[in-house]
Amino acid sequence: MSSICYLCGKEIGKGVASKDHVVPRQFIRRKQPKMRGFDYTGVLPTHEECNNKFGAESERMCQKSLQLIDALSNPECYVRLQHRDKREIEIMGFDADCLPGFTESDREFFRFIDVRSTSIEELRDTEFYKGKRKTNLHKQILNIALSVLAKSAAAVLVKRFDTSPRTWWRILCIPYHGVSPTVDFDGLLGKTKPFEVGVKLWIRPYNNKDWFGIYKNQGALVYVFFGFRAKLPLLKK
Numbered sequence: 001m002s003s004i005c006y007l008c009g010k011e012i013g014k015g016v017a018s019k020d021h022v023v024p025r026q027f028i029r030r031k032q033p034k035m036r037g038f039d040y041t042g043v044l045p046t047h048e049e050c051n052n053k054f055g056a057e058s059e060r061m062c063q064k065s066l067q068l069i070d071a072l073s074n075p076e077c078y079v080r081l082q083h084r085d086k087r088e089i090e091i092m093g094f095d096a097d098c099l100p101g102f103t104e105s106d107r108e109f110f111r112f113i114d115v116r117s118t119s120i121e122e123l124r125d126t127e128f129y130k131g132k133r134k135t136n137l138h139k140q141i142l143n144i145a146l147s148v149l150a151k152s153a154a155a156v157l158v159k160r161f162d163t164s165p166r167t168w169w170r171i172l173c174i175p176y177h178g179v180s181p182t183v184d185f186d187g188l189l190g191k192t193k194p195f196e197v198g199v200k201l202w203i204r205p206y207n208n209k210d211w212f213g214i215y216k217n218q219g220a221l222v223y224v225f226f227g228f229r230a231k232l233p234l235l236k237k
């Protein structure tokens, strides 16, 4: 393996290379990563700084973001409400049962407020909303899920398909959620081993130099297109 950091495309040099998992560790639930029937993609070298900078927190929160994306595809899981007098106050309420495994720190990360012991009167009072920051949950979870899945798909291209980490490419990601967890594209895109139960990336070349992939993580799908043909400058050493 070359000593080029696949995140910035520059030589790692004399410093100790950090190792970034091609498929985020959070996606793999089994204890033993190398197991029959599953694809183990290993690690790629990176600068330690690049590895830390490139969304270590996002990777940690990707599974939770996918869980939220799933919950948002189920109208039974949430409501959107607007304050009847102060129209600028809009809230989104989630049924905690739809978000199993969410810890207090996860809720804090997404700026959720636990209102399980708050009365309707308290929620009606505009004082309740003073000092609370507005969020854009859709944007936050999509940014996290798309960036983590696109990065992982790019890492697979570098690791498995002889793509130089020193080339430029453009990535187009289109999210789709609410599919059946058993949906499978083997028939369309060829037999592919999963990384984990319900986690799979089908990736195929098209138009000579470009790549098309479908990354599935339980009920969420992301279509990824890698455009290599655009004329972009090569990275300087």
Ligand SMILES: [Zn+2]
Residues within 6 Å of the ligand: 005, 006, 007, 008, 009, 010, 046, 047, 050
């Ligand atoms: Zn780097």
